[in-house]
Amino acid sequence: MNLDALLHSELDDCVKGLPPAGAPVRLGDIGRRGWNLLKGDLPLPVAVIKRSAVDHNSRWMRRFLEMTEARIAPHGKTTMAPQLFAKQLADGAWGITVATVGQMTVCRRFGIGRVLLANQLVGRQEIETVLQELRRDAAFDFYCLVDSIDGVRRLTEAARANPAGRPLQVLLEGGFAGGRTGCRSTDEALAVARAVAAAPQQLALRGVEGFEGLLAGGTPAEQDAKVAAFIDYLVEIARLCAGEKLFALGPVILTAGGSAFFDLAATRLHNAVAPAGVEVVIRSGCYLTHDSKSYRDLVARLMERMPAAKSLGEGLRPALEVWAYVQSRPESGRVIATMGKRDVGFDVTLPVLEQWYRPGAHPVPQRADDLGTVVALNDQHAHIEVPHDAPFQVGDMLAFGVSHPCTTFDRWQLLYEVDEDNNVIGAIRTFF
Amino acid sequence: MNLDALLHSELDDCVKGLPPAGAPVRLGDIGRRGWNLLKGDLPLPVAVIKRSAVDHNSRWMRRFLEMTEARIAPHGKTTMAPQLFAKQLADGAWGITVATVGQMTVCRRFGIGRVLLANQLVGRQEIETVLQELRRDAAFDFYCLVDSIDGVRRLTEAARANPAGRPLQVLLEGGFAGGRTGCRSTDEALAVARAVAAAPQQLALRGVEGFEGLLAGGTPAEQDAKVAAFIDYLVEIARLCAGEKLFALGPVILTAGGSAFFDLAATRLHNAVAPAGVEVVIRSGCYLTHDSKSYRDLVARLMERMPAAKSLGEGLRPALEVWAYVQSRPESGRVIATMGKRDVGFDVTLPVLEQWYRPGAHPVPQRADDLGTVVALNDQHAHIEVPHDAPFQVGDMLAFGVSHPCTTFDRWQLLYEVDEDNNVIGAIRTFF
Numbered sequence: 001m002n003l004d005a006l007l008h009s010e011l012d013d014c015v016k017g018l019p020p021a022g023a024p025v026r027l028g029d030i031g032r033r034g035w036n037l038l039k040g041d042l043p044l045p046v047a048v049i050k051r052s053a054v055d056h057n058s059r060w061m062r063r064f065l066e067m068t069e070a071r072i073a074p075h076g077k078t079t080m081a082p083q084l085f086a087k088q089l090a091d092g093a094w095g096i097t098v099a100t101v102g103q104m105t106v107c108r109r110f111g112i113g114r115v116l117l118a119n120q121l122v123g124r125q126e127i128e129t130v131l132q133e134l135r136r137d138a139a140f141d142f143y144c145l146v147d148s149i150d151g152v153r154r155l156t157e158a159a160r161a162n163p164a165g166r167p168l169q170v171l172l173e174g175g176f177a178g179g180r181t182g183c184r185s186t187d188e189a190l191a192v193a194r195a196v197a198a199a200p201q202q203l204a205l206r207g208v209e210g211f212e213g214l215l216a217g218g219t220p221a222e223q224d225a226k227v228a229a230f231i232d233y234l235v236e237i238a239r240l241c242a243g244e245k246l247f248a249l250g251p252v253i254l255t256a257g258g259s260a261f262f263d264l265a266a267t268r269l270h271n272a273v274a275p276a277g278v279e280v281v282i283r284s285g286c287y288l289t290h291d292s293k294s295y296r297d298l299v300a301r302l303m304e305r306m307p308a309a310k311s312l313g314e315g316l317r318p319a320l321e322v323w324a325y326v327q328s329r330p331e332s333g334r335v336i337a338t339m340g341k342r343d344v345g346f347d348v349t350l351p352v353l354e355q356w357y358r359p360g361a362h363p364v365p366q367r368a369d370d371l372g373t374v375v376a377l378n379d380q381h382a383h384i385e386v387p388h389d390a391p392f393q394v395g396d397m398l399a400f401g402v403s404h405p406c407t408t409f410d411r412w413q414l415l416y417e418v419d420e421d422n423n424v425i426g427a428i429r430t431f432f
Numbered sequence: 433m434n435l436d437a438l439l440h441s442e443l444d445d446c447v448k449g450l451p452p453a454g455a456p457v458r459l460g461d462i463g464r465r466g467w468n469l470l471k472g473d474l475p476l477p478v479a480v481i482k483r484s485a486v487d488h489n490s491r492w493m494r495r496f497l498e499m500t501e502a503r504i505a506p507h508g509k510t511t512m513a514p515q516l517f518a519k520q521l522a523d524g525a526w527g528i529t530v531a532t533v534g535q536m537t538v539c540r541r542f543g544i545g546r547v548l549l550a551n552q553l554v555g556r557q558e559i560e561t562v563l564q565e566l567r568r569d570a571a572f573d574f575y576c577l578v579d580s581i582d583g584v585r586r587l588t589e590a591a592r593a594n595p596a597g598r599p600l601q602v603l604l605e606g607g608f609a610g611g612r613t614g615c616r617s618t619d620e621a622l623a624v625a626r627a628v629a630a631a632p633q634q635l636a637l638r639g640v641e642g643f644e645g646l647l648a649g650g651t652p653a654e655q656d657a658k659v660a661a662f663i664d665y666l667v668e669i670a671r672l673c674a675g676e677k678l679f680a681l682g683p684v685i686l687t688a689g690g691s692a693f694f695d696l697a698a699t700r701l702h703n704a705v706a707p708a709g710v711e712v713v714i715r716s717g718c719y720l721t722h723d724s725k726s727y728r729d730l731v732a733r734l735m736e737r738m739p740a741a742k743s744l745g746e747g748l749r750p751a752l753e754v755w756a757y758v759q760s761r762p763e764s765g766r767v768i769a770t771m772g773k774r775d776v777g778f779d780v781t782l783p784v785l786e787q788w789y790r791p792g793a794h795p796v797p798q799r800a801d802d803l804g805t806v807v808a809l810n811d812q813h814a815h816i817e818v819p820h821d822a823p824f825q826v827g828d829m830l831a832f833g834v835s836h837p838c839t840t841f842d843r844w845q846l847l848y849e850v851d852e853d854n855n856v857i858g859a860i861r862t863f864f
Contacts, residue, residue: 013537014863020537020561040556043534077774077811099812100770102475105445105452119812120759122770122827124472124791129452147760150826180813181760181768214810327552328579328613336613338532338554342509342842342864347773359556378646379509379838380531380551381612394582395554406811410774411842411864431446432774432843 002111003086006429017046017414030416030427037323037397037422038357038365044397045324045339047408047415051425053319054084054288054417058091061287063312065092068280070266073097073116073255075285078406080430081415082110084288095141097283101126106431108133108140116171116255117144118209118283120151120181127158134164143253145209147173147182152195152203159202167204170196171253172241174210174234182210189237190244197246205246207253207279208272210234212261220301227261231268238272250276257282260298263306285406290316292401294348318401320408320415322351324382326396332388335372337398340380344400345407350374353384355399356392365399365422374400434543435518438861449478449846462848462859469755469829469854470789470797476829477756477771479840479847483857485751486516486720486849490523493719495744497524500712502698505529505548505687507717510838512862513847514542516720527573529715533558538863540565540572548603548687549576550641550715552583552613559590566596575685577641579605579614584627584635591634599636602628603685604673606642606666614642621669622676629678637678639685639711640670640704644693652733659693663700670704682708689714692730695738717838722748724833726780750833752840752847754783756814758828764820767804769830772812776832777839782806785816787831788824797831797854806832 007028013020019042022033035041037048065072071094076085080103085096095114098104101123104115121127121144134140146152152170159168172193175182183189189208196205212227238254241247252274257265262282269280286295299316303309324339344351353372355365372386382400386392402408409415410432417426439460445452451474454465467473469480497504503526508517512535517528527546530536533555539547553559553576566572578584584602591600604625607614615621621640628637644659670686673679684706689697694714701712718727731748735741756771776783785804787797804818814832818824834840841847842864849858 012541014541016534016864019557020533021557021564043532043557043561044555099772100475101452102448109444109446119770120826122757122759123476125451125453125475129475132453147762148826151760154827175762177763178766179762180810180815181762184762325554327554328583330579330607330611330613330616331609334610338551340531341779341839346779378612383612394552394580395586407773413864432448432845 003082006082011414015414017042017412017416019043027427027429031425033424035424037416037418037424038359040359042416042424045322045343047320047322047343047412048418049289049415049428050319051417052420053317056314057288057290057316057319058087060312060316062091064309067308067312068266069270070280070282073281073283074288075118075258075283076103076107078285079288079409080106080432081409081428082106082431083428085110085112088288094281097285101129105129113139114141116283117142118211120145120147121155122151127155128162130168131159131162131164134166134168138165143169143171143206145173145181146170146192146196147175149192149195152192152199156199156202167200167202167248169204169206171207171209171255172196172205172237174208174237176215176230179214180211186237186240190240193241193246194244204248205241206248206250207255208234208238208241210256211258212256212265213258224264224305227264228268231256231264232271235269235272238274242274247274251279252276253279253281255281255283257284259284259286259295261302263302263309287316289319289405291320291403291405292318292352292354293403295404320402320405321354322400322402322408324398324400326392326394326398328394329392333386335384335386335392337382337384338380339382339400341377342379343411344377345402345404345411346377347407348404350377351382351400351402353398354401357397359395359397368398435514438514443846447846449474449844449848451475459859459861463857465856467856469848469850469856470791472791474848474856477754477775479752479754479775479844480850480854481721481847481860482751483849484852485749488746489720489722489748489751490519492744492748494523496741499740499744500698501702502712502714505713505715506720507550507690507715508535508539510717511720511841512538512864513841513860514538514863515860517542517544520720526713529717533561537561545571546573549574550643552577552579553587554583559587560594562600563591563594563596566598566600570597575601575603575638577605577613578602578624578628579607581624581627584624584631588631588634599632599634599680601636601638603639603641603687604628604637604669606640606669608647608662611646612643618669618672622672625673625678626676636680637673638680638682639687640666640673642666642688643690644688644697645690656696656737659696660700663688663696664703667701667704670706674706679706683711684708685711685713687713687715689716691716691718691727693734695734695741719748721751721837723752723835723837724750724784724786725835727836752834752837753786754832754834754840756830756832758824758826758830760826761824765818767816767818767824769814769816770812771814771832773809774811775843776809777834777836778809779839780836782809783832783834785830786833789829791827791829800830
């Protein structure tokens with residue numbers, strides 16, 4: 001499969017969000033059907049991406065990376081959309097980050113040459129799949145994480161039993177107490193690094209990795225200080241590994257920076273030094289579509305933290321919306337809409353009512369920011385508290401901004417790209 | 433598409449859970465590949481269904497329905513798996529319940545003759561799709577809900593503009609204050625019923641519907657009393673409608689009963705009387721796979737509430753598990769596993785660690801009930817608190833029971849059916 005084949009692939013009427021009367025349709029033809037969201041051409045709920053906002057965010061990130069001299073390997077798990085990966089690579093992304101070997105396989109099917117598995121590689125099946133792919137394509141540039149001597153031993157044994165023809169490139173993961181994966185101390189980290197360096201036929205230590213996004217608690221300033229200290233800890237691990245000459249040939253890759261603190265990663269990781277230089281790689285997955293709540297708030301803080309970012313012009317714009325109908329207003333203060341846990345993320349905060357539109361009455365969608373609050377989601381319903389005099393009636397369309405794009409993308413195999421007038425100008429397939 | 437075509441359809445290596453080396457493979461051939469979960473033949477995480485537990489639950493429900501003289505239209509939104517719908521229909525199900533027109537379309541593609549849309553039907557596209565399908569197949573037996581005069585007016589107008597050749601069958605929805613959809617009083621309900629009866633060419637009032645599952649609060653006994661009172665309210669609505677002769681010809685359909693209180697629905701709805709008789713239909717979607725926490729607790733209460741149910745033998749068994757690897761044990765009290773929000777439901781409670789297995793060391797999976805607690809999920813990771821002397825190490829397999837099957841099914845396009853020894857004996861495709 002490549003992108004061209006994907007665009008030629010046919011979607012049938014069992015794909016959620018596709019109008020049955022419009023199916024089957026080739027993915028690449030959807031933008032030419034003349035569909036418009038506001039005309040009721042799409043069955044609701046649907047998820048839409050504003051292409052202009054994605055283009056804007058894309059440009060913003062390019063300028064951010066130029067300014068900070070960092071690279072990006074955007075986390076593919078956010079969208080799992082090869083069409084968006086292609087856009088990110090065309091924008092100059094260093095590679096694509098993934099969380100699982102299955103996600104790596106999707107990247108490989110779409111010809112992506114450099115993949116960073118930001119995770120430990122475990123499991124017979126999984127390790128074999130990676131080694132096989134390295135064997136099959138000598139140009140495949142793959143990295144995964146290690147954070148334990150046990151894990152290193154398993155990779156070494158697998159690679160010895162099933163040689164890939166070249167060492168498996170690994171990044172040493174630093175972590176923090178109470179956090180997720182990663183070595184908790186420089187001593188632990190060095191011990192793991194030495195175990196990697198002791199198996200040079202099988203493994204190559206290419207850099208240091210960490211994920212700061214789960215460092216929580218305290219005031220914003222305290223949290224920023226924690227993140228900065230953690231990034232500095234990664235730099236210290238790199239310094240110690242370089243001092244013991246544990247890194248394999250080539251520039252040392254230093255990577256951290258999810259979608260909330262990538263400024264701190266992009267700037268502070270440059271403090272590391274290595275004989276062959278360092279390559280700083282951030283991994284934000286959410287910048288492309290941004291969101292209306294969780295990352296909106298986090299990136300607003302980023303902009304305060306980094307005054308230089310303001311020189312890049314308008315910041316990230318939310319690009320992702322889910323639309324649903326009012327199906328009932330059973331009490332004057334309560335609206336029920338045709339959107340539920342199956343359709344929108346709810347893991348960080350509930351979705352945010354932003355616009356409404358009455359077919360046949362409104363020329364364009366109206367702002368609805370103060371007209372209602374989503375208070376609960378069931379599998380297939382949203383409960384919205386509204387003022388008693390709110391204007392909504394059955395059949396009105398409601399647009400919701402999302403919080404945390406990852407858990408909205410994974411609810412759709414098909415998302416529509418729309419222009420400013422909600423004309424459907426394209427469609428995006430995901431692979432979750 | 434029919435089931436046979438589905439079983440012949442090919443899955444490629446981009447389908448989550450499929451071993452890349454085993455792809456492409458026809459869905460119906462997966463059970464003949466000789467794969468075994470414990471041998472590492474499947475990439476983790478994967479979701480598996482124990483076929484013996486599903487068969488047991490299927491038989492249990494058949495006996496329950498014989499005992500209560502109720503019918504079932506299992507909620508298809510739970511699994512969205514036409515293969516499981518076919519099993520439920522073969523077991524005697526009255527029809528399949530759905531939540532959206534898209535889900536109805538999936539049912540129709542697989543030849544399901546009776547569909548209950550347990551929701552208001554709104555939207556130009558959606559109403560047209562239903563009317564078109566009624567026109568296309570005179571045998572299609574379809575029902576949807578109404579709970580407002582406005583909604584009735586919209587359906588009437590659409591059916592007048594675009595006649596289906598026969599009236600659209602609707603069920604009048606009763607609701608409760610602070611709840612979801614549904615008329616809050618008998619006066620409101622009667623007004624809606626009269627509006628339906630006033631458009632006999634377009635609409636036919638065929639029964640009364642309610643969903644009691646969201647009635648919360650108080651002690652278990654108080655909650656049971658609320659549910660019973662709500663079911664009685666539906667019976668009262670039916671009595672009033674019958675008194676005014678608002679029902680169309682045929683038995684009156686009375687339907688309530690999700691997966692937690694279907695005993696109260698199955699028994700109390702029979703209190704209604706109508707000239708042509710009543711048909712009591714429950715709609716549990718979760719009985720087939722059951723779960724390890726949320727519905728386990730709710731159905732345990734059901735069994736206490738209904739001593740007669742004990743005569744049916746062993747109750748429902750949990751059939752659904754998600755397996756993942758230990759990828760890191762960064763602190764002695766913390767294990768990180770390769771399973772996250774993308775792989776398992778977390779909306780009611782977090783998944784439950786139930787078994788563990790060390791490849792090459794254990795003959796069979798070991799119980800792990802007291803060996804760890806899932807305390808957090810990220811998109812692709814589980815954080816598990818374990819006793820400091822817990823035996824887990826990198827590469828161990830962990831099996832998790834789920835809480836609320838609906839939100840685990842919707843994370844997988846492919847689930848494996850396994851036997852008692854975790855041999856893969858089949859595979860189930862979902863359509864979310």
